[in-house]
Amino acid sequence: MPKRNSSRIKNKELHDSILVKKNSISEFIIEKLLFIAAVSSVVIIFFIIFFLLREGFRAFELLGIFNFVFGPEWVPVGTPERFGAFPLIVGTLLVTVGAMIFSIPLGIAGAIFISEIAPFKLKSILKPTFELLAGIPSVVYGFFGLVILTDWLRVTFNQPSGDSWLAGSIILGIMALPTIISVSEDAIASVPKEFKEASYGIGATKWQTISKVVVPAAISGITASIILGMGRAIGETMAVLMVTGNAPIIPSPITNVFSPIRTITGTLGIEMAETPVGSIHYSSLFGLAVILFAMVLIINIVAGRAMTKIKEIHHPSSRKKRFSFKISESQNRVIKYAILIAFLLGLAFEMYIWFNLTYSIAMLGMIILTYIILKKLSANYTQKIAFTIITLSAALIIFILAIILFDITSKGLPTLSWSFLTQYPSDIGRAGGIFPAIVGTLYLVAGAIAFALPLGVLGSIYLTEYAKEGKTTKIIRAAVDNLNGTPSIVFGLFGFAFLVLYLNIGISLIAGQLTLGFMILPTIIRTTEEALRSVPRSLREGSLAIGATKWRTIQKIVLPPALPGIITGTVLSIGRAVGETAPILFTAAVFSKRSITPSLFEPVMALPYHLYVLTTNVPGSREASYGTALVLLIMVIILYAIATLVRLKYWKTARMGSGSL
Amino acid sequence: MKKKKYALECKNLNLWYGENQALYDISMKVIKNKVTALIGPSGCGKSTLIRCFNRMNDTIDECKVDAELIFNNENIYSSNADVVKIRRKIGMVFQKPNPFPKSIYENIAYGPRTHGERKKEKLDKIVKKSLEAAALWDEVKDRLQKSAMGLSGGQQQRLCIARALAVEPDMILMDEPCSALDPIATTKIEDLIDELKKDYTVVIVTHNMQQAARISDYTGFMYLGKLIEFGETRKIFENPDEELTEKYIMGRFG
Ligand SMILES: Nc1ncnc2c1ncn2[C@@H]1O[C@H](COP(=O)(O)OP(=O)(O)O)[C@@H](O)[C@H]1O
Ligand SMILES: [Mg+2]
Numbered sequence: 001m002p003k004r005n006s007s008r009i010k011n012k013e014l015h016d017s018i019l020v021k022k023n024s025i026s027e028f029i030i031e032k033l034l035f036i037a038a039v040s041s042v043v044i045i046f047f048i049i050f051f052l053l054r055e056g057f058r059a060f061e062l063l064g065i066f067n068f069v070f071g072p073e074w075v076p077v078g079t080p081e082r083f084g085a086f087p088l089i090v091g092t093l094l095v096t097v098g099a100m101i102f103s104i105p106l107g108i109a110g111a112i113f114i115s116e117i118a119p120f121k122l123k124s125i126l127k128p129t130f131e132l133l134a135g136i137p138s139v140v141y142g143f144f145g146l147v148i149l150t151d152w153l154r155v156t157f158n159q160p161s162g163d164s165w166l167a168g169s170i171i172l173g174i175m176a177l178p179t180i181i182s183v184s185e186d187a188i189a190s191v192p193k194e195f196k197e198a199s200y201g202i203g204a205t206k207w208q209t210i211s212k213v214v215v216p217a218a219i220s221g222i223t224a225s226i227i228l229g230m231g232r233a234i235g236e237t238m239a240v241l242m243v244t245g246n247a248p249i250i251p252s253p254i255t256n257v258f259s260p261i262r263t264i265t266g267t268l269g270i271e272m273a274e275t276p277v278g279s280i281h282y283s284s285l286f287g288l289a290v291i292l293f294a295m296v297l298i299i300n301i302v303a304g305r306a307m308t309k310i311k312e313i314h315h316p317s318s319r320k321k322r323f324s325f326k327i328s329e330s331q332n333r334v335i336k337y338a339i340l341i342a343f344l345l346g347l348a349f350e351m352y353i354w355f356n357l358t359y360s361i362a363m364l365g366m367i368i369l370t371y372i373i374l375k376k377l378s379a380n381y382t383q384k385i386a387f388t389i390i391t392l393s394a395a396l397i398i399f400i401l402a403i404i405l406f407d408i409t410s411k412g413l414p415t416l417s418w419s420f421l422t423q424y425p426s427d428i429g430r431a432g433g434i435f436p437a438i439v440g441t442l443y444l445v446a447g448a449i450a451f452a453l454p455l456g457v458l459g460s461i462y463l464t465e466y467a468k469e470g471k472t473t474k475i476i477r478a479a480v481d482n483l484n485g486t487p488s489i490v491f492g493l494f495g496f497a498f499l500v501l502y503l504n505i506g507i508s509l510i511a512g513q514l515t516l517g518f519m520i521l522p523t524i525i526r527t528t529e530e531a532l533r534s535v536p537r538s539l540r541e542g543s544l545a546i547g548a549t550k551w552r553t554i555q556k557i558v559l560p561p562a563l564p565g566i567i568t569g570t571v572l573s574i575g576r577a578v579g580e581t582a583p584i585l586f587t588a589a590v591f592s593k594r595s596i597t598p599s600l601f602e603p604v605m606a607l608p609y610h611l612y613v614l615t616t617n618v619p620g621s622r623e624a625s626y627g628t629a630l631v632l633l634i635m636v637i638i639l640y641a642i643a644t645l646v647r648l649k650y651w652k653t654a655r656m657g658s659g660s661l
Numbered sequence: 662m663k664k665k666k667y668a669l670e671c672k673n674l675n676l677w678y679g680e681n682q683a684l685y686d687i688s689m690k691v692i693k694n695k696v697t698a699l700i701g702p703s704g705c706g707k708s709t710l711i712r713c714f715n716r717m718n719d720t721i722d723e724c725k726v727d728a729e730l731i732f733n734n735e736n737i738y739s740s741n742a743d744v745v746k747i748r749r750k751i752g753m754v755f756q757k758p759n760p761f762p763k764s765i766y767e768n769i770a771y772g773p774r775t776h777g778e779r780k781k782e783k784l785d786k787i788v789k790k791s792l793e794a795a796a797l798w799d800e801v802k803d804r805l806q807k808s809a810m811g812l813s814g815g816q817q818q819r820l821c822i823a824r825a826l827a828v829e830p831d832m833i834l835m836d837e838p839c840s841a842l843d844p845i846a847t848t849k850i851e852d853l854i855d856e857l858k859k860d861y862t863v864v865i866v867t868h869n870m871q872q873a874a875r876i877s878d879y880t881g882f883m884y885l886g887k888l889i890e891f892g893e894t895r896k897i898f899e900n901p902d903e904e905l906t907e908k909y910i911m912g913r914f915g
Contacts, residue, residue, distance in 0.1 A: 018750070019735050021743040468722045538759035541717060542821065546772040546828045547749025556771065561762055 030551050031466060037458035038467070041525060044455075045479050048494050048518060052289055055497060059083070059287030062280055068287055074248040074262075076271060076281045083284040085291060087248045091165075091261040092234060092295075095244065098169025098257065099176055099233045101346035104226055104339070106173075107180030109393030111225075114181070115188040116210050117390060126394070127185070128644040133401055134178035135572075135640045137579025139608040140629050142242030143615050144404050145171040147622070150243055159258050163245030166257040171239045174400055176229035181397075183228055187221020188214060207383035222339075224306035228485075231299040235292070235487025237265040237582040238612060246270060264288045265489045265582075272493060273586045277501050286497070289490050300485045344368070405633070412630025415623045421631070425592065429614050430621045434628055436593055440509075440604035441635075444588060445577045447513025448520060453570060456524030463525075464532045465554055477529075484522035489582040491519040496586040510600040512588020519583050520573040527569025531562040564650035568643045575639035579632060581608040607632050666693040667731075668832050668862035669714060669751075674728035676709060676718070683709050687728075687888045689881055691832075696854060696863045698877035698894065700870060702909070706886045707866040708756070711834050714864060715751040716744045733831075749776065752825035756837040758817035760809035760824075765792075765801050768809045768820055772828040787827050795823035796853050815846025822853065832862040839872065851876050870910060874898050882906045 060068055063083055071084020114126050149170060150162030191214050199209040215222070245260025248267070252259070268285055275282045344364060375382075423433030467473050495515030505511050535558050543553040581589075589609035593602075607628060614625040669691040676684035684706050691697050691714075699707045709718065716737060718724045730737040737747055761768050769788040778784060788805070792798040797819040801812070809820055818838055825833055835854075839847040854876050857863055867873050873880050874894060881891040882901075890897060890906045901907045 016746075017735060018732070018737065018742050018746045019739055021741060024745075470722070536759070538755060538757060539761060541720065541753075541755060542759040542761065542824070543771070543775075544720065545715065545717065545748055545753035545755075546775065546825060547745050547747075548772075548775045549745050552775055556775075557761055 024549065027549050027551050031462075034458050034462035034466060037455050038460075038462035041455050041459035041521060042476050042479070044518065044521065045476075045483050048483065048491075049293075049479065051498055052286060052293060052490065052494060055283060055286035056290030056293075057287075059280070059283040059285075060290075062283060063287075068284065069291070074267070076275075076284075081281065083280065083287075085264070085284075085288055087250050088262055088264045088267050088288065089291065090250050091244075091248070092263040092265070092292075094165055094251070094254075094261060095168040095172060095240060095263055096230055096233045098165060099172035100226065100230055101342065102169060102173030103176045103180055103229060105343050105346055106393050106397060107177050107225070107229065108184055108222060108339075109390045110177070110181045110397050111184035111188055111222075112210060112215070113390050113394035115185050116206070116214065117387060118394075126398075127182075128640070129401065130178050130181050130397065131644070132178075132637065132640050133174065133397075134182075135575050135579070135636045136404070137581070137608055137632055137636060138175065138236055138238040139242075139579065139581045139612050140408070140632055141171050141175055141404075142239035143611055143625060143629050144407065145239060145243035146615055147625075148407060153258075157258065161245065161260070163243060163260055164258045165244065165251060165261040168240050168244040168261065168263070169257070171243055172233040172236055174404075175236060175239060176233045177397060179232050180225045180229040183225030184218070184222045187218040187225065190221070191217045205379045205383050207386045208379055211386070220306045224303045226339075227299050227303040227306065231296050231303070231485050234295055234299070235265065235485070235489070237269045237487065237489040238608075241266040241269045242612075242616060264292045265487055268292075268489050268493060269582060269585060272496060277497075286493070289493050292487060293490060296485050296487065297482055300482050304481065408626060408629050408633055411623075412626040412628075412633075415627030416630055420627050424594070425610075425624070428621075429591070429610065429618050429624055431624070434607065434610060434624070434631065437605040437607045437610040437628070438631065440589075440593070441578060441607045443509055443598055443604060444512050444516055444584065444606055445574055447510065448516035448577050449570070449574060451514060451517035452521040452524055452573070456521050457528050457566060460525045460528040461532065461554060464529050465550070465558070480522045480525050484526050486522075487582075488519055488580050489585075491515055492583040492585050492587060494518065495583060500587055506601065507586065507588060507590070507603045508601045509588055509598065509604045512584040512604065512606070513600075515583045515587045516577045516580065519580065520577055523573050523576070524569060527572075528562075528566050531565025531569070532558060534565065535561050564646050568646050568650075571639050571643040571646070575636050575643070578635050578639065579608055581612050584609060585612075607635075667691065668693045669864075670731040671714075672729040672731070674710070674713060674726065674730070676706075676713065676728070677725045678721070679723040683886050684713075685887045689888060689891045691862060691864055692879060693862050694858055694860075695878040696858050696865060696876055697879045697881065698873035699864070699866045699881045699883060700868065700873045700909075701883035701889075703868055705883045707868075707883055708836050710883070710888075711836050711864060711866050712753075714832075714834050715748045715753055716742075717748075717753060719744055749828055750830050751832045751834060752828065752830035754818070754821050754825055754833065754835040754838050757841050758814060758821050760812070760817050760820050762808065762810055764806045765809050765812070765820065766805040768824055769827045772824060776828060791823040791827040792820075794826050794856075795819045796849060796856075797823055813846070815842045815849060818842060818846070818850060819853065822850075822857075826857075826861075830861070832864070833857065835863065835865040837866050837868065839867070839869070847872075870898075870912075882909060884909070 063071075068083060068085055069089070070086050071082060072086050073082045073084045074087055075082045110130065114123050114130070118126060145167055146163075150164070150167045152162070153159065153164065153167055154162035195213050195217055196209055199213040204212070240263050244262065244266060246262045246266050247260040248262040249259065251257070251261060267288060271281070272285055275285060344367065420433040421438065422435050424435055425437075426432035463473060463476065492515060495511055495518065499505050499511040499514055500507055539557050539561075540553055543557040544550070548556070584606055588604055589606045590603040591605070591610065591613045593605050611625055611628045611632060614621045614628065667690045671687060671689050671691075674684055674687040675682065687710060699711060701707055712718045713726055713728065713730065714737075718726060726738060728738050732747070732751070736742065761771065763771070766788055769791050770784045773784060773787050778787070789798060789802075792801065797816060800816060801820075804811075809817065812820060818841070822833075822835075822838070839850050842850065851872065854863055854865065858878075865873075865877065877894045879892065880894040880897040882889045882897060882903075882905075884905055890901055890903045892902075897906060898910055901910065
């Protein structure tokens with residue numbers, strides 16, 4: 001017997017049998033607790049989906065699905081009332097297509113600029129800056145669109161009103177940019193270095209490498225970015241509501257970009273609050289939500305497919321390798337040409353807006369001609385031209401962001417004062433301050449986080465670390481993903497119908513907190529799961545191999561490196577909850593309230609809602625609106641700055657971590 | 662000849678990944694305080710087998726094992742066995758060094774802490790002893806509080822061995838511990854294994870036959886999920902019973 005063992009063996013031999021399980025009550029309780037969190041999250045998620053579908057299908061039953069979807073008129077309060085969703089669906093699609101035409105070329109150029117052209121320093125500034133575009137609350141975009149953009153369109157194009165399809169598309173295009181940029185950029189950055197080196201190795205120029213090797217290799221991710229950007233545009237409510245004029249008509253002619261238009265989300269935002277429960281109108285709004293939901297579902301599925309494709313290309317799984325390569329290659333070509341054609345059409349469309357049809361066709365012809373000439377030109381020359389175009393596009397994005405920030409800051413600063421922050425509003429918001437709105441927003445967000453953070457984090461720990469990987473987890477993940485991309489107005493609708501009306505809580509702080517909580521729950525689950533998964537399996541095995549229990553392994557080995565990711569996700573969720581209007585529109589927010597003592601069952605004021613009402617309903621409140629918008633913007637920028645810092649710090653440690661073999 | 666003591670007896674082990682059977686009817690006996698090597702072409706199931714010995718395969722959802730594995734007269738695969746205890750007594754070192762992203766000290770102290778050791782002096786002692794046993798102490802004694810990620814690959818692997826030793830296991834499993842290392846680091850680990858067998862039973866997977874010949878007392882040759890031959894290393898290398906073993910040893914395939 002080796003000597004080092006002797007003392008241990010003596011006193012432990014009897015009860016050290018491996019067949020006697022160590023008393024691990026805490027382990028057992030923790031697992032059950034995590035399980036409960038997971039089940040609650042999953043139940044909530046499926047309940048939301050189920051509830052919406054049930055209410056929505058009633059409309060399909062009552063009106064007939066065909067009549068509902070293709071009915072040409074939406075007249076909810078006329079006699080007779082008519083519920084034809086067709087103009088709204090067309091409106092949604094038109095606004096989205098317009099937005100994509102604007103944002104696809106810009107976004108891809110921006111992504112190429114960041115990942116391939118910009119020097120490292122510029123890149124590390126640009127990335128968070130572009131992400132900030134995503135953080136600006138949609139009501140602030142709407143405000144900017146209403147005050148600046150629609151006015152500018154009206155004057156420049158000599159139209160009776162600037163509230164139009166075009167205005168909606170431009171604003172949505174800007175809002176979709178950050179999604180397109182960041183997802184494309186990720187895809188481009190994940191193209192293996194060897195591909196590029198191989199291309200340089202045979203004497204290709206940088207542009208040839210980018211256009212012939214890098215972009216084609218990243219095409220799945222770029223496609224996904226476009227689809228996700230579309231999802232963002234389709235689901236947007238407040239900004240669209242504020243700039244499109246909201247007439248439920250199909251533009252005539254169909255190319256009339258100055259026509260007002262109405263989207264599905266806009267309709268929900270406008271009509272939900274005034275609809276009697278149980279009426280056909282009420283059901284048909286849910287029917288609209290289901291249509292919206294279906295659109296987003298399709299988008300998510302397609303984007304998900306594209307995303308898995310990237311992974312397969314870069315980390316070919318041994319089994320179906322050849323097969324998937326074959327498929328993706330032919331698809332890649334189709335996608336490439338589709339993007340090219342979309343790009344050209346987009347240019348033509350923009351020409352058409354600025355000039356007229358003949359002009360735009362002529363321009364298009366010239367562009368194609370230039371393209372052909374370029375092909376004959378020397379590679380260096382082509383590169384110069386391409387880089388110039390890309391750099392200009394990136395500059396344009398910065399310029400847009402700068403205009404928005406500058407306009408709101410410069411006009412908001414004079415209003416911003418101590419008393420503006422600490423006083424109650426007076427003269428229906430024109431004078432006084434926004435104190436109760438600030439407090440209300442803080443209450444709403446704090447409640448949402450207190451609800452969603454523990455549930456989401458604990459639940460996803462269960463799902464990633466304990467649950468057996470299989471059909472069930474796949475279905476759960478799919479549900480989480482879909483709810484993650486679900487438009488915020490749909491959550492508002494659910495909160496209103498279920499919490500406010502069905503449970504009869506009424507419009508109240510708690511209804512708003514829960515609705516916002518439902519909205520950020522899938523995001524928190526998703527980001528936590530991603531963070532946990534990014535911790536290598538080998539570390540878990542290292543810990544288990546020395547006889548650590550599962551929970552101890554999670555607690556000491558898995559969570560610490562995952563924490564920055566979880567924190568970043570949480571902070572971004574807070575940022576989103578701060579700025580969201582649609583979910584609290586009919587669940588929690590009121591425009592004026594005297595007392596700020598928190599009562600869960602009373603409505604509250606909130607910054608985004610305040611800004612919305614001031615902008616749309618209170619003439620002569622421009623100063624107060626700018627002040628409110630600035631406060632909102634500052635809050636969100638601070639949160640984004642925190643998230644960026646956490647991530648930067650994490651990158652550093654992560655780099656240190658990867659210093660191993 | 663005196664009776665040999667077995668550290669581990671594996672009887673009729675069959676293993677499936679989902680529908681695919683990866684190991685067929687494996688039986689072998691690991692002898693105490695000896696080094697046992699498992700060799701065979703890659704994909705033949707060496708890692709899969711060694712990961713059964715401390716039930717590490719439990720972490721793979723679709724993996725199913727049907728076996729009797731006797732350790733200290735008890736069946737590791739018995740339904741009421743405590744995997745945590747098993748793994749504490751049967752340590753493991755992995756193919757790729759996997760130090761925790763913590764300091765060198767914390768990497769070693771994590772194990773004893775996990776098993777309830779709280780006293781600082783005691784922990785200090787264990788850290789020193791384990792690092793010495795892993796022939797790493799002299800190289801790192803001045804930077805115990807530095808991140809383990811800053812160590813070279815070979816140092817990281819010895820740190821992982823020290824980490825395994827710190828919980829005083831009876832047996833140590835090593836899955837190709839040198840495959841990610843350069844020749845000098847490999848030599849150091851091999852010397853270390855030779856030291857370790859005084860106190861521990863070692864099972865090592867390697868696809869480097871010279872290594873198996875150099876360091877092991879017993880060798881098992883695996884092919885396509887089956888244990889083709891098992892016996893004293895000398896015999897396996899010089900005079901194998903099976904033609905397949907001979908072919909492999911002669912470098913005719915694999
Ligand atoms: N996690 C797993 N899931 C499914 N199959 C696996 C898994 N791990 C290994 N296998 C399969 O089991 C077989 C043996 O693999 P492995 O034990 O890693 O071989 P070796 O270590 O000898 O190279 C291989 O065919 C491999 O594809
Ligand atoms: Mg192996």
